[in-house]
Structures are given as C-alpha cells and as structure tokens.
Amino acid sequence: MDNEAEFEDIVVENGFFDKMETLDKFQIDLFVVAIPSVMVIIAEMLLFAGMTKFTIWTHLTLLITLIFSTMIFNDRKQQHIIYAFILLSLLRILNLSMPVFFEIPLYSFVFSYAPLVIPIYILVKDQDLTLSDLGINRNIRYYDLPIALIAGIVIAAVEFLIIRPGYLIPELSLLNLLKLSIVMIFFVGLIEEIIFRSILQTNLEEMVGKYQGLVLASIIFAVMHSVYGSAYEITVAGFAGLILGTMYLLRRNLLLVTLTQGCSNIMLFGILPHTFAPELTTSSIITENGTIISGVILLTLSIVAIGFIKLKRENKSEEKKI
Known part of the structure; x- marks a missing residue:
C-alpha cells in the first residue's frame, strides 16, 4: 500500500x-x-x-x-x-x-542590402529551410499579379503624398527604370520580404499565433520606416506591412509580395517624383488630400478584411474535408 x-x-x-x-x-x-x-x-x-x-x-x-x-x-x-x-x-x-560610394544614391542600396545575403544563407542552411518554406513556389493564380500591381501603386501613391521623396534616377528612361527595377525588386524588395515575411512573420506565427504574428510583424515593419521622420509614413508603412503580410498569409508566395513592394518602390522613387514636383509640405498634403488618404486607408482595410474572410472560409472548407 x-x-x-x-x-x-x-x-x-x-x-x-x-x-x-x-x-x-x-x-x-x-x-x-x-x-x-x-x-x-x-x-x-x-x-x-x-x-x-x-x-x-x-x-x-x-x-x-x-x-x-x-x-x-x-x-x-x-x-x-x-x-x-x-x-x-x-x-x-x-x-x-554604409558609406555612399556613388553620386547616384540608387547604387548605395546594392551595398546596403547585398551583404545580408550571407547571414540569410547561413540562417536558411542552419534551419534546413527549403525553397517552399521561404515562399518560393508556383502558387500564383492569374489574378494575383494584377492585385500585386494595384496594391503596389496604391501604397506608393499614399506614401508619396506624405513623404514626397526625391528621385533615385536622374531621368525617366528605359535604362534608368530597368536599373531601378533591378535594385528595388532583387535587392530591396526580395531581401526585405525574405526577412519580414518568410522569416520574421512565419516564426512569429509559430510562436504567438497566426494573426498575432501578422500584426506584430506589421508593427515592426512600420517602425522600421521611422528613418523618414514622419508619423504619417510610419502609419502608412504599417498598413503596407499589413497588406503584404496578409498577401503572404493567404498565398505563401514570396514572389508575389516582392513584386508588390518592388512596384511600390519603383513608383515611389522613380516615376512619381519625376511626374509631380515636390512643392507641398506634409501638413498641407494631409489637409488638401485628407479625403483621398482616408479613402485609401478604407480601401486598404477592406482588402485586408476580404483577405481574412477568404482565409477563414478556406480553413473551414479544409476542416470539413478532414
């Protein structure tokens, strides 16, 4: 006993x-x-x-x-x-x-982002991540690319209204746009999306939950845009992070979010600065374009809401199949 x-x-x-x-x-x-x-x-x-x-x-x-x-x-x-x-x-x-080696600031982005390939490669090998784990796959539908293009243009337009950045190319030409596209897609866009979406958001989802990970990754993405010194830019970057994060959550496709950010940066630092003269201050932009900005924010929230609804429906259909 x-x-x-x-x-x-x-x-x-x-x-x-x-x-x-x-x-x-x-x-x-x-x-x-x-x-x-x-x-x-x-x-x-x-x-x-x-x-x-x-x-x-x-x-x-x-x-x-x-x-x-x-x-x-x-x-x-x-x-x-x-x-x-x-x-x-x-x-x-x-x-x-990173010191500036060139008169054209665009080339400095290459030296700022290229060194990150080494630690990313080490991390991928250490964690035995496959291309699919990083979101490199063929999971793209016919309507995904137009959505990515529209989302990139919308994000760029709102950011331009707020921060009015200077251009990174001296003039609008096919060669300059090609250079800008290569840097913004294959260096800035690809590396940032690997870090923020494939690695950070994915690991946060595993640690704190799917939606909590999405929100926290979006907040961190937002504050990493504090370099512009504008609270409005941080807010817009947060919405942009939420859009990109939701797209990645729904499709798990790195190419899709990379093209979205790349398109946004091409518009923001290439096409828009050459098209519109940066004459307005941030306060006047907010005052004169308040309706437009509010509408875009509502559109952003609508896109995110539709994404969540679609995700829940897909999860329910998968549960029924099981």
Whole structure:
C-alpha cells in the first residue's frame, strides 16, 4: 500500500512539474518575442527623433545580446525567432552606417542590402529551410499579379503624398527604370520580404499565433520606416506591412509580395517624383488630400478584411474535408 501511495505521489508531482514546465516555456516564448520587439521599437523611435548614433548603438547592443542568447536558449523555435531579430538589427545597422560610394544614391542600396545575403544563407542552411518554406513556389493564380500591381501603386501613391521623396534616377528612361527595377525588386524588395515575411512573420506565427504574428510583424515593419521622420509614413508603412503580410498569409508566395513592394518602390522613387514636383509640405498634403488618404486607408482595410474572410472560409472548407 505504501508503495502504491508513493507511486501516486510521484505521478502527481510529475504532472505538476509538467504543467510548470509548460508554463515556463510559454513565458520564455513571450520573453524571447517581447524583449527584442521592444528594443527594436525603442531603437527606431530614437531614429525617428533624429538620434542616429544612439540608434546604431542600440541595434548593435541588441545584435550582440541576441547572438549570445542563442547559446542560452536551446529550443529551436526560440532560436529561430532570435535569428530573425538578428537580421533586423543587421539590416538597420547596414542601412545607417554604409558609406555612399556613388553620386547616384540608387547604387548605395546594392551595398546596403547585398551583404545580408550571407547571414540569410547561413540562417536558411542552419534551419534546413527549403525553397517552399521561404515562399518560393508556383502558387500564383492569374489574378494575383494584377492585385500585386494595384496594391503596389496604391501604397506608393499614399506614401508619396506624405513623404514626397526625391528621385533615385536622374531621368525617366528605359535604362534608368530597368536599373531601378533591378535594385528595388532583387535587392530591396526580395531581401526585405525574405526577412519580414518568410522569416520574421512565419516564426512569429509559430510562436504567438497566426494573426498575432501578422500584426506584430506589421508593427515592426512600420517602425522600421521611422528613418523618414514622419508619423504619417510610419502609419502608412504599417498598413503596407499589413497588406503584404496578409498577401503572404493567404498565398505563401514570396514572389508575389516582392513584386508588390518592388512596384511600390519603383513608383515611389522613380516615376512619381519625376511626374509631380515636390512643392507641398506634409501638413498641407494631409489637409488638401485628407479625403483621398482616408479613402485609401478604407480601401486598404477592406482588402485586408476580404483577405481574412477568404482565409477563414478556406480553413473551414479544409476542416470539413478532414
């Protein structure tokens, strides 16, 4: 009888420790996601305030801390999300510290983004990610590309109304547009979408949930646009991140979101600056184009809402089949 009682006590204790272990892992997961997210937001708010050096040092401190933390956390999912934030800090450090080698700023983007291919390759090999895991597949329908084109134009138009950026090409010519397209699609667009969608959003979905991961990835994407020093731009970037994230959530296709961002950047830094003279200030733009901006925001929310409804319907149909 005593042995049976002892055995029951052991079972109860083991069950208790199993629950504690589960709780501890959940808390650690939140810690691993929350701390780097908060640090990235703080660093970007410093950049928003014009404190570039503090931003670089904050990201550098975060980068070193994250590298050492990979030796502490043994859980694969936790390590994967840490690697994602390492890429974010590397992206910002390279963007801010890379010297300008050319008179044409466009070529500087190549030197800012190309070095990220190496850590991305190391991460992909370490995590045994396939092309399908990264979203490189043929899962594109006939109506996807027109939607990507329209979404890119809408995002670019709203951003242009707010930040009025200068052009990255001296004149509108086929050769210059080709150069701009190569840089914005294969360097800026592709690398950013691999980092934010294929790696960050995917890992956040696994850690905190599908929709929570989408929202958090969109917030981080938004604050990473603080370099423009405009709260309106951060807001628009958040909506853009939500659109791109929803597209990736629905289609799991890296090419689709890369083309969307590439199209947006081509319009924003090439076609629109040469078409419209940057004469208005941000405040006058918001005042004079408030109706247009509100309409575009409503359109954006509608696209996202339709995407979520479609996703839920697909999930329900899959559950019925099962």
